[in-house]
Amino acid sequence: MVKKTSDEELEQKDENLKEKIAKHKQAQEVLQERERWFRFFFESAPEFIYIIDTKGNILQTNDATLKVSGYLQEEVLGKCISDFFTLTSKKIFDEQFPILLERGHHRQEVEFICKDGKIIILDCSVSALRYEVGDIMGFMVFQQDITQRKQAEEALRKSEAKYRELIFRINEGFVAIDEKGYITFANPRLCEMIEYSEVELIGKNIRELFDEKNREILEKELAKRRRGEPSQYELTWTTKSGKKVPTLMSASPIFENWVYRGSYAVVTDLSEIKRAQEEKKRLEAQLHKIQRMESLGTLAGGIAHNFNNLLMGILGNISLILLNKNPSHPDYEKLKNVEHLVQEGAKLSQELLDFARGGKFQxxxxxxxxxxxxxxxxxxxxxxxxxxxxxxxxxxxxxxxxxxxxxxxxxxxxxxxxxxxxxxxxxxxxxxxxxxxxxxxxxxxxxxxxxxxxxxxxxxxxxxxxxxxxxxxxxxxxxxxxxxxxxxxxxxxxxxxxxxxxxxxxxxxxxxxxxxxxxxxxEKEAIKQEKLAEGVLKGGETILFVDDEEMIIKTGKELLETLGYKVLIAKSGKEVIEIYRAKNEQIDMVILDTVMPDIGGGEIYDMLKKINPDIKVLLSSGYSMNDEIKEILERGCDGFIQKPFTLKELSRKIRKILDKE
Structure with missing residues (x-):
């Protein structure tokens, strides 16, 4: 009985041993399978993967590491992993390594130096490998190449910095608001424009910066932004001090994943443009007024000229009648009253001419x-x-x-x-x-x-x-x-x-x-005025009197003859030239009307001057002194008398010219 038990026990032990061996073999096969998968993952992963010991030395690395870095396996194994980092990254990694031993994990961005000297940026993640009892046997290191991402981030950062600097420096306002209208950004130019600081504006609802009329405009425009529509429109801001600033808003919406997040606008100050537009309107109105006055002046001048010719006939005849009337004559006072009224009429006519042409006599x-x-x-x-x-x-x-x-x-x-x-x-x-x-x-x-x-x-x-x-x-x-x-x-x-x-x-x-x-x-020096001589001055010379108005010719001839002069008459420019060419040696002076029907007064004067360079000419006109008369005088003409003139005025003008040496 004892022996049988012993055989059974042996058989049982043998079975147990076989079972253990089978389980061990199964476990070994699982372990080998896991190791194959791990090896496959280790070798085929695109990331850099290292296994390092507790001193940081590399025990194993994958093909991706060698392929990208350019190093050979023997150039990497046994080296401290931080030896391949730049000095800055190495310093940080080495400083953090004692903490890594305590915590069992660490993560940082490192600058990795490839064999050809190129530096790439890696996202480095380190995790502990532990024994079953929990002690750290080494570390698994995963490094992902983020060079392109970092370069893109840097480019974006620089771009944002550049545009932020541009927005800060441009001479235009810039404002950004969120979906509810609260200001999220305002550049210095906008702050200056509306007299608020940046601190005062950030978080302020933009609607608070406009009066009721402009808020209505803003609401309509914000509705367009929510629909994704950009636009340009004019908006008048109310500054902190209450002033109004007209602006042009160039606004665009901001969307993220098809969701409206707000809008931004470039704000152009239109104050100077508006002032220039108002000034332009004022200048245009001023120009229109000047042109209107010039048209009225031309009309008034023509009326006054014809009126003066009529007054010349009346005044001339009154002067002739009064010359032969004794102050005691019953009609003398009446004639003097008529003369006075004619002179008053001449003053009115003169005011018309002053408006029309602004006569300058002396x-x-x-x-x-x-x-x-x-x-x-x-x-x-x-x-x-x-x-x-x-x-x-x-x-x-x-x-x-x-x-x-x-x-x-x-x-x-x-x-x-x-x-x-x-x-x-x-x-x-x-x-x-x-x-x-x-x-x-x-x-x-x-x-x-x-x-x-x-x-x-x-x-x-x-x-x-x-x-x-x-x-x-x-x-x-x-x-x-x-x-x-x-x-x-x-x-x-x-x-x-x-x-x-x-x-x-x-x-x-x-x-x-x-x-x-x-x-x-x-630049000339001021001079004193000289008084004209008084009284009627007579003479006996021969005068050629030129006018196209029959009444003026008749009156003028009588006035001249009353003063003792011999008188020749010409009624046209052609007749003047013919008479003067034939009798210039007899003629001492010409009284020439500047407005003739066939030839202008200036042209007649030039033609007479060619016949006799020393000719003496007194210009006469119903117009006051104008540019045409002034030009003739500057060419050597001796004087000017405006109609209507009295006998006394005519006599003095004639003697002043004839007595001139």
Missing amino acids: VEPTDLNKVVKRSSDMFAQTKRQIKIYTKFQKDIWTVEVDVGQIEQVLLNLYINAWQAMPGGGELYLETQNITLDENYVRPFKVKPGPYVKISVTDTGVGMDETTKQRIFEPFFTTKEGNRGTGLGLASAYGIIKNHGGIITVYSEKGRGTTFNIYFPAS
Whole structure:
């Protein structure tokens, strides 16, 4: 019994041993299978894989490591893994290695030096390999090449930095908002534009920066952004101080994965452009006004010329009748009244001509301080309820003007001021040397440079914009009844324009009016005026009288004969030349109308001058002094007389020319 038991036990042990051997063999096969899979993974993985010991030395590496790095197996095995890193990466790895031994894991980006010297960037992950009891036997190192990703990130970073710098430096505003309208970014230019700091703007809802009208525009535009539509539109911001800043918004939406995340906009300040547009409108209006005044001037000049010819016939005949009338004659006073009325009519006509062409009879270098003082002193004597204050420029520049015309302009302005101050007031007169630039003078069609400015300011009722736009038009008046003809300021405008000057007006209802007049400065020295001789001066020379109006011819002939002159008549340019060519030795002087039907006055003068270079000619016209007459005088013509003229005026003009050596 004992022996049997022993055999059974042996058999049982043998079975158990075979079972253990089978299990061990099975376990060994599983282990080998796992090892084959591990080897396959180890060798075929695209990442760098190392097995290192607890000192960091490489025990094993895969083919990917050798292929990419260029090293051979024998050049790698046994070396410390950090020896293949750059100094910076090696220092970090070596410093972290003691911690790795404690924790069993570590991760960092390292710069790996390939055999050819190229540096690649690897994402390095280290995990501990442990014995069954838990002690660390070594480490598995996985390294993924992230060079391209890092290069892309760096390129993106540089690009973002570049564009951020650009956005910070551009002279345009830039703003970004989220989907709810809260500001997420604002560049310095926008902050400057709307007077907020960046800190104040970030997190602020953009709607708070606009008034109600502009918020409505903004809401419509934000709806477009949510639909993915970019657009350009004008929007006026309200600054921190309450000012309005017009801008052009160039806006685009921001989407992430088809979800609206907000928008951004380039903000262009339109303030200067808007101001330039307003200035352009003002200049265009000024130009339109000047052109309108020129058209009115042409019409007024034609009317005044014809009217003067009619007055010439009346005044000439009155002068002839009065010459033979004794003051005691019952008709003498009536005739003197008619003469006075004709002269008043001539003044009205003259104002029309002053507006139309701004006649300059005796242009000479002048000190405007003296002209302003003389005219204001004279006005002050008649209107004592007006207090006059003067401020004169020291060493005032000389101007070349017709003193009589400028005094007329100033008196018209004084009277205009007096009528604007019915209860009395103050009148301020100032002269000033000033230089006008190209931008200022452009709408007035005059040259830039040095000017003398006269300012006439009253404390009267002022004018509204409608009145201000029309005050220089002939016959326009705001005065009731018969208190004004509407020609005073119109003639002032014409006179100043013909002097190459400028007149402007500034006025507000209830706050008075200022007229500013500018005359071009001259380098000549101011001279004193000479008084004309008094009385009728007679003679006995022969005069060729030229005019195409029958009434003027008849009246002029009688006037000349009354003064003792022998008179020849010519009614056309052709007739003038024929008579003068035939009788130039007998003719001492020619009185020549500048407006003839066949040949112009200037051309007639030049033809007469060719026949006799020493010819003496007095120009006559219903127009006041204009550029055409001035040019003829500059070519050597002896003088000019404007119709209608009196017998006395004609006599003095003739003797001045004939008696000249």
